[in-house]
Amino acid sequence: MFRRASATLLALAMIYEVAAQSGMFPAVLLPTLPKVARTLVDLLSDGTMLWHAFHTLARVMSGFALAIGIGLPLGILMARFRPIETFVMPLVSALMPIPSLAWVPVFILWFGLGDTVTILIVFYAAMFPMLLNTWTGVRAVNPLWLRAAGVMGANENALFWKVIIPGALPFIITGLRQAFQRAWIAVVGAEMLAASDWGLGWIIFDAKEFLNADVMMASLAVIGGIGYAFERLVFGSLERVTVLRWGMVRAAKT
Amino acid sequence: MSDIEIRDVSLVYGTPGGSVHAIDNASIRVGASEFLCIVGPSGCGKSTLLNIMAGFLTPTSGEIRIGGKPVTGHGMDRGVVFQDFAQLFPWRTALGNVAFGLEMKGVGRTERERIALEQLALVKLEKFAHSYPHHLSGGMQQRVAIARALAYNPSVLLMDEPFAALDALTRDAMQRLLAEVWRETRKTVVYVTHNVAEAVYLADRVVVMSPHPGRVKTEVPITLARPRDPLRVEFLQCQKDLLRHLGSDTGAPEIRIGGLP
Numbered sequence: 001m002f003r004r005a006s007a008t009l010l011a012l013a014m015i016y017e018v019a020a021q022s023g024m025f026p027a028v029l030l031p032t033l034p035k036v037a038r039t040l041v042d043l044l045s046d047g048t049m050l051w052h053a054f055h056t057l058a059r060v061m062s063g064f065a066l067a068i069g070i071g072l073p074l075g076i077l078m079a080r081f082r083p084i085e086t087f088v089m090p091l092v093s094a095l096m097p098i099p100s101l102a103w104v105p106v107f108i109l110w111f112g113l114g115d116t117v118t119i120l121i122v123f124y125a126a127m128f129p130m131l132l133n134t135w136t137g138v139r140a141v142n143p144l145w146l147r148a149a150g151v152m153g154a155n156e157n158a159l160f161w162k163v164i165i166p167g168a169l170p171f172i173i174t175g176l177r178q179a180f181q182r183a184w185i186a187v188v189g190a191e192m193l194a195a196s197d198w199g200l201g202w203i204i205f206d207a208k209e210f211l212n213a214d215v216m217m218a219s220l221a222v223i224g225g226i227g228y229a230f231e232r233l234v235f236g237s238l239e240r241v242t243v244l245r246w247g248m249v250r251a252a253k254t
Numbered sequence: 255m256s257d258i259e260i261r262d263v264s265l266v267y268g269t270p271g272g273s274v275h276a277i278d279n280a281s282i283r284v285g286a287s288e289f290l291c292i293v294g295p296s297g298c299g300k301s302t303l304l305n306i307m308a309g310f311l312t313p314t315s316g317e318i319r320i321g322g323k324p325v326t327g328h329g330m331d332r333g334v335v336f337q338d339f340a341q342l343f344p345w346r347t348a349l350g351n352v353a354f355g356l357e358m359k360g361v362g363r364t365e366r367e368r369i370a371l372e373q374l375a376l377v378k379l380e381k382f383a384h385s386y387p388h389h390l391s392g393g394m395q396q397r398v399a400i401a402r403a404l405a406y407n408p409s410v411l412l413m414d415e416p417f418a419a420l421d422a423l424t425r426d427a428m429q430r431l432l433a434e435v436w437r438e439t440r441k442t443v444v445y446v447t448h449n450v451a452e453a454v455y456l457a458d459r460v461v462v463m464s465p466h467p468g469r470v471k472t473e474v475p476i477t478l479a480r481p482r483d484p485l486r487v488e489f490l491q492c493q494k495d496l497l498r499h500l501g502s503d504t505g506a507p508e509i510r511i512g513g514l515p
């Protein structure tokens with residue numbers, strides 16, 4: 001799996017490097033990979049990059065946690081109770097198509113510059129995939145499981161924790177995954193616009209002022225790397241020990 | 255074990271085209287520890303009747319008593335096995351599935367796992383206790399479902415065509431196994447099928463239902479000695495009789511002979 005992934009990345013890197021070395025573009029705009037790597041090592045070793053990444057991750061995690069905390073229970077309630085579904089669904093349909101970044105100026109007016117805006121933007125981006133996937137997952141729980149559990153004396157509480165939640169888990173994991181991706185995409189944009197002092201989005205924006213293309217490229221690499229690590233390590237493992245092991249979803253052919 | 259009394263049960267659905275009598279005034283008595291099969295063509299209401307017994311549906315009129323107690327909703331005096339393999343919880347091992355009812359009853363972990371293992375042994379699956387359902391064949395999954403329905407010791411076992419989706423060879427083996435399980439546990443069994451040979455192999459008595467509206471047409475006792483041999487003349491004669499009861503007013507295109515044990 002990792003070997004094939006690295007082959008893809010290597011091919012991409014080679015194309016980039018050829019373009020950077022060719023002299024067709026100013027070196028300051030298209031730095032070579034060794035230069036980007038040196039910058040990355042410098043930024044990592046003096047701790048700046050870690051500090052930026054830490055800030056960004058903290059914002060993502062806060063917004064992501066909020067999205068789970070609200071999207072997951074609300075999705076379950078919507079699937080279980082028709083009046084809640086009827087009430088919430090039009091709201092979701094109206095708010096979901098609005099790009100989260102379009103809210104940045106509004107939120108800045110309301111909440112001022114800083115972390116609150118960024119976290120709310122992340123929350124806004126992550127909320128809908130979490131909510132909709134949970135909603136779908138609970139509705140997709142096989143009614144036969146509910147019947148069988150009911151016959152065996154499961155009360156509402158047991159039905160919820162021991163049948164509905166595990167039964168909806170393939171969708172819930174998909175929801176977590178998509179929510180994190182959206183959150184990660186949103187945070188960088190929000191940091192650029194909300195002018196926070198730290199963060200991977202801010203560092204790119206800031207580097208533009210000084211024509212530091214190598215810093216920008218290094219930051220992009222870090223953004224991609226963290227996203228990749230979460231996708232493969234966190235959500236991949238979560239899936240492996242649950243729904244893949246239970247045969248509820250098929251393994252991806254990698 | 256409990257007896258079952260089905261008294262004047264009717265179920266009427268309202269549809270845009272008028273009301274449909276899914277079941278019209280059905281009355282059946284099932285003795286304690288009796289193995290009763292209900293056969294009939296599609297649309298005769300046999301599965302509907304079983305669903306009423308299980309408590310999934312409420313009859314429009316009439317009542318069902320199990321061990322003298324009227325049925326309202328589902329209860330742990332009944333175990334239910336469905337046709338669909340997907341009835342097992344994929345996130346639980348065979349053992350975890352079988353232990354579910356005991357867990358709901360509040361039986362402690364060690365105790366319920368001991369009982370679940372015993373039940374799995376009854377259906378000859380103790381070696382697969384820690385396998386997840388998706389690693390088991392269809393026949394094995396249905397055996398787990400039977401063990402799961404028996405584990406919390408209900409007095410009545412309700413089965414809705416549990417072997418209909420299995421291949422013929424597996425079905426034969428499953429019927430033999432079920433006959434054995436019934437002999438050992440002496441549960442009262444109500445078994446819905448449209449397979450005549452299966453009914454003759456398993457039942458003490460067969461209730462024949464006819465469709466539109468779903469009615470109890472007749473009852474046929476099967477007095478053959480057990481274990482039964484599906485190739486004996488008497489067995490085939492029984493099957494013929496039963497087919498005659500089924501066929502006379504429907505043409506019974508859906509009735510299959512086959513699945514000889």
